[in-house]
Amino acid sequence: MGHGHKAATATLVSVALACGAPAPARASRSGGCAATPQGTAGTGAIQAPSVPLSGGSEYGVVAAPATVQRPLVGLLSVPATAIAGKPPPVRLRIDEPGVAAVALRVTVTSLSTRRPVIVVRMGWVRTGRTLSVRWPAGARLAPGSYHVSLTAQDSRSATLWRRAHSSGVAALLVTAPAETPPTLVLTAPPTSEAGVPTPAQLAAAGAVFPVAGPHNFGGPENRFGALRAGHTHQGQDVLTSEGTAIVAPLAGEILTTGYQAGGAGYYAAEHTATGFDLFFGHCMTGSLAVGTGQAVTAGQALCQAGETGDATAPHLHFEMWIGGWRASGGYPIDPLPYLLAWDHTGSSG
Secondary structure: OHHHHHHHHHHHHHHHHHOOOOOOOOOOOOOOOOOOOEEOOOOOOEEOOOOOOOOOOOOOOOOOOOOOOOOEEEEEEOOOEEEOEOOOOOEEEEEOOOOOEEEEEEEEEEOOOOEEEEEEEEEEEEOOOOEEOOOOOOOOEOOEEEEEEEEEEOOOOOEOEOEOOEOOEEEEEEEOOOOOOHHHHHHOOOOOOOOOOOHHHHHHOOOOOOEOOOOEOOOHHHOOOOEEOOEEOOOEEEEOOOOOEEEOOOOEEEEEEEEEOOOOEEEEEEEEOOOEEEEEEEEOOOOOOOOOOOEEOOOOEEEEEEOOOOOOOOEEEEEEEEOOOOOOOOEEEOOHHHHHHHOOOOOOO
8 A cells, every 4th residue: 555655646746747847736636737648668657758947937948038129220321411402312221030010200300490390100111121211292301400310119019229320310411502502692792890801802812711622501500690509600610521621711820729529529719910810610539730829821731620519510610700719809700701702612512
């Protein structure tokens, strides 16, 4: 009898192990078990299958570590610059392993107003496929700086995973079309205060255009007096490629150089014998070639064009001051008439 009791107990233990539960408390009375007990020939004993009993699973199966799946930007191709008018072509791809489709939205936001100007709801799109954005009929972009951003969500409500190199946001600079050159600004004769040379006088005296390479003057937001957050624009932006040489238009002496993280980035200021002080902002990191107190000649390299500080594209921020740069009684004037008079290339692009 004692032997029979031991055999019965062994049977219960074997069945319990086959179900992956501790013996004997969780063995089913009815014998219902997902695993099929296997006996040993000639003995009738039931053996448990070889299943690991550790690894974090209630039933002894090693559980895979939990991972959070989210949509990821595999491609976002946006031109760095475009001409005002119809939005430029934009291509994109959303990836998410094991997920066939995600809901996708494309938004174009104006950086000057911080408001969306175009929103395209692309609906549910296939993952892993390169797509082109179909802009609404009649959609137009005025000259200015914009962000093109993606928003995606899968069927589990998981949203886009924004990483350093795949954030789903790209910058776009829209410039004025060539058929509307900024020379129209000179329809009225430029005015100059007593004793201050006119643009034509300085041009005749050999003044040099400060950007030594292809350039343009952007749109209304790049002009002197354009509205900014809490102030007005005190200079004229000259858009050009990063690394283009920035030179002194007139001979003079460097007042100071420095760095302003939330504004002009790396900059230089020059005092000239003509009565003007000149300011050059957003120089490329490490490109300043002059120092405080240094004498410079017209055409001498000061730095290279960059986008340091508060800038979204490479350009020169150029200011002209009467009465001293940032001095008591000093004030800036619109430099565009002077820049146009000095631009001997005759080209704005």
